[in-house]
Amino acid sequence: MTLILGNSVLELKKIQTGTVDLIYLDPPFFSQKDYASNSGTDNKNYAFSDKWNSLDEYLTLIENILIESHRILKDTGSIFLHCDKYASHYLRCLLDKTFGMKNFQSEIIWSYKRWSNSKKGLLNNHQNIYFYSKTNDFYFNTIMCDYSPSTNIDQIMQLRERSNTGKTIYKLDESGKPILTNSKKGVPLSDVWDIPFLNPKAKERTGYPTQKPVILLERIIEIASKENDLVLDPFCGSGTTLLAAKRKNRKYIGIDISESAIELSQKRLSENIVTNSELMNNGRNSYITKKDKELSILNSISAVPVQRNRGIDGFINNLTSKPIPVKIQKQTETINDALDLLIQATNGKYYEDLVLIRTNQLQKQNLFDSILNNKVHIVDSADLLIQSAVCK
Ligand SMILES: C[S@@+](CC[C@H](N)C(=O)[O-])C[C@H]1O[C@@H](n2cnc3c(N)ncnc32)[C@H](O)[C@@H]1O
Incomplete structure (x- = not known):
């Protein structure tokens, strides 16, 4: 349970090799913008800059962070890199370089609804999270989800077997009737995650620019770590990952270069405020x-x-x-x-x-x-x- 104020490029070097189970990083995205906002409740100004002299300068920072991340991860560990359309294509190449193409596991599309009378073109309603493991022996917890409403549950509940020619066929009993099973398992969680953006009035919202929803981080932590594992976020901002890790009984280390981010993370960890999403709890049909x-x-x-x-x-x-x-x-x-x-x-x-x-x-x-x-x-x-x- 550690919060560190400092530059991750230097701070990660102080962490022992092979000791971390899961790294999630949500670095600046190379948007070439300055981010600032006001918490509204305690009137604190939170800000960070995502302006760079060049793409090279940005990619050098991220590559240094990835090299250190690879070193400190356990062999069973994984990394989740959050990014968006600005630099996702470059970042994936860097991940291939530092973690190896064979350790690419998934590109998670975090999809959300956002209404805007945007300019010409498609409304951007997703961000990307690259999931790489350190080795093939990575820890993974499969989460099962409900079947889609169009799935024919009747068919799913019939046992199957392979025919002599290798085709999948329904298994029949002695009287030639299909054998039914009531072990309806559901489908494994996919790589497209429909999770709402924090709405401006959500009580979880701290005022920190680019704050991510705790529910998103809880899902990552659940699939890629166990209780008591160590989760690290080298760009922790308002402390979302740390709060999610605490709620899921994981140990955590958060690093940020901004003093107000570290103070806010500390406050959030003690208050433990999370918004319940009706959409997540009851599904889109509840609307x-x-x-x-x-x-x-x-x-x-x-x-x-x-x-x-x-x-x-x-x-x-x-x-x-x-x-x-x-x-x-x-x-x-x-x-x-x-x-x-x-x-x-x-x-x-x-x-x-x-x-x-x-x-x-x-x-x-x-x-x-x-x-x-x-x-x-x-x-x-x-x-x-x-x-x-x-x-x-
Ligand atoms: C996109 S924000 C993270 C938001 C966070 N995921 C949340 O939910 O609040 C990026 C953070 O990286 C921090 N940062 C930028 N460069 C850094 C560096 N070299 N070392 C540590 N933190 C850095 C910024 O201060 C900012 O808080």
Whole structure:
């Protein structure tokens, strides 16, 4: 459990050969930018520079770090180098040079959603993490994941064997029926990791520029080390790797050239604050909150569904040049409640028309003021129209 203030090129030389189990490094990316931000809570300014005189200067630093990293890793150890589009291609060559091409294990694509009206071209929504082992005898813990929804679980649960010609076939019992197994194992974790970026309000966010999510580091630590192993981060920044290592009961060493980074790492290690990601815990489908009935109403009017908004269920985009918000009255809402929610959700946004779809008779009167002030069109759902017609 050590935090070191200093230049990693020099500090790594002081670490004994063959003593570290896992190295994760998230160095400057050769973006040629200065990074600065404010923590907001303690008003500290955190900054580091990623400006270089030349690509050679940058690559020399990284190569020196990789040479020392290779020396201090155990034979069972691994290194994970985090980078992005700026220099990933050069860094992979350096890793091949220092660790050997045969020890390349994976290129992990850390993928996340980020919305931006970016300039011409594709929106960059991923970073790269190169995983190399020191030798072929590296430690690796396979993590199994759920099958994708399109997987035919029925087929997976049937035992297989090799035929005389080497083909994989279903194993049959004496009566010729397939033999079922209930040992559904799942699929091994892939090299594309869908992990959300820390959102600006996440309580885990420290204000340190380029801070990575603890959950990303916990995953790396879990697959490439055991409890009590030693994890090292030579560019520890806000201390994300160290916190993840502590939470997973690993020993850790963090090095950074910036005093405020080391102070912040110390603070984070004592506070142990991590944001729970709904996306990670419950999957992307947990954001889909619309019921089938609401989706079918939205489909029938060609509206695009909106999730997690109590006042707007969707937008009609094809009737006028401006989108029209639609709210569907819920079974438990009076039409007044539904109208209030629609008006609150659209307040100050200057929509020209609002549509409220009435689905039941839970109704109070006196809607006229709100309707007059906000061009709300209240229309009955097809169900309700049929119900009223039949009951007449
Ligand atoms: C991309 S940030 C790391 C962010 C970190 N992974 C996190 O989650 O907060 C890179 C860090 O490298 C540090 N750094 C740059 N050059 C260094 C060097 N030669 N030795 C040690 N640290 C260095 C910077 O101060 C900065 O904190």
